[in-house]
Amino acid sequence: MESIPTGERVVRGVDFNGHVGEGNTGDEEVMGKFGVKxxxxxxxxxxxxxxxxxxxxxxxxxxKREEHRVTYKSGGRRRPVDYILCRRGNLKxxxxxxxxxxxxxxxxxxxxxxxxxxxxxxxxxxxxEIEKKTKWWKLKKEECSEEFRQKLRQALGGQVVLAxxxxxxxxxxxxxxxxxxxxxxEKREGDLVVE
Numbered sequence: 001m002e003s004i005p006t007g008e009r010v011v012r013g014v015d016f017n018g019h020v021g022e023g024n025t026g027d028e029e030v031m032g033k034f035g036v037k038x039x040x041x042x043x044x045x046x047x048x049x050x051x052x053x054x055x056x057x058x059x060x061x062x063x064k065r066e067e068h069r070v071t072y073k074s075g076g077r078r079r080p081v082d083y084i085l086c087r088r089g090n091l092k093x094x095x096x097x098x099x100x101x102x103x104x105x106x107x108x109x110x111x112x113x114x115x116x117x118x119x120x121x122x123x124x125x126x127x128x129e130i131e132k133k134t135k136w137w138k139l140k141k142e143e144c145s146e147e148f149r150q151k152l153r154q155a156l157g158g159q160v161v162l163a164x165x166x167x168x169x170x171x172x173x174x175x176x177x178x179x180x181x182x183x184x185x186e187k188r189e190g191d192l193v194v195e
Contacts, residue, residue: 001053010055011086013112018042019079020057027051029088032061036069036080050085058084058097058114068098074108082112093117 004010021039024031030050035057039047050057059069059080071082084097097114104110139145155172 006054006087009087009090009118011084011090011114011116012055013082013084015082015109016042016046017081018044018046019081020046020060020083024060030055031057034063034069035060036066046083053085054088055085056088056091058086058091058094059112061091061094062097064098067101071099071110071112072108073110082109084112084114 001010019037019040020031020035020043021037022033022035024033024035027047030047046057049055066078069080070078071080072078080099086094093116095115095117097112100111100113139148152173155175
């Protein structure tokens with residue numbers, strides 16, 4: 001976790017085998033108040049990890065019936081031991097978290113799901129962006145076409161057969177074409193792009 005940049009969105013779903021317990025007194029920054037039963041040593045380690053990594057225990061922020069909070073059922077034991085953690089700054093993007101009743105990953109473990117609405121930041125490009133375009137249609141003129149052929153032959157070292165590497169050949173053609181054919185500068189309005 002320490003190697004992941006702080007600006008990146010992180011959501012972790014893990015079987016911690018711990019019980020974070022109900023209530024959040026003293027741990028309000030990483031837990032909601034809708035846990036189950038009492039906290040054990042492993043649960044305290046989950047809470048400490050969340051504090052150290054600036055994360056939140058998502059399961060505890062949503063009020064659900066106990067059936068939708070319990071992830072482990074075996075014999076008479078019913079406990080939430082599987083948790084979803086996310087960065088605290090992204091907690092507002094999560095609108096729900098619950099256990100899917102009737103579905104299980106292993107015999108005793110049930111699936112925990114959360115619903116996220118990803119906030120996408122939009123940035124605007126500069127008002128007017130100048131884009132250079134090559135006027136390839138100018139090659140229809142005989143003098144321009146002949147100049148282009150000569151420059152292209154020189155660049156290819158007099159070869160008649162083109163290289164197998166299309167990227168190299170295309171780059172040479174663009175470069176030599178730009179030298180013969182006049183550039184056209186176009187102004188266009190910037191548009192919104194997704195970051």
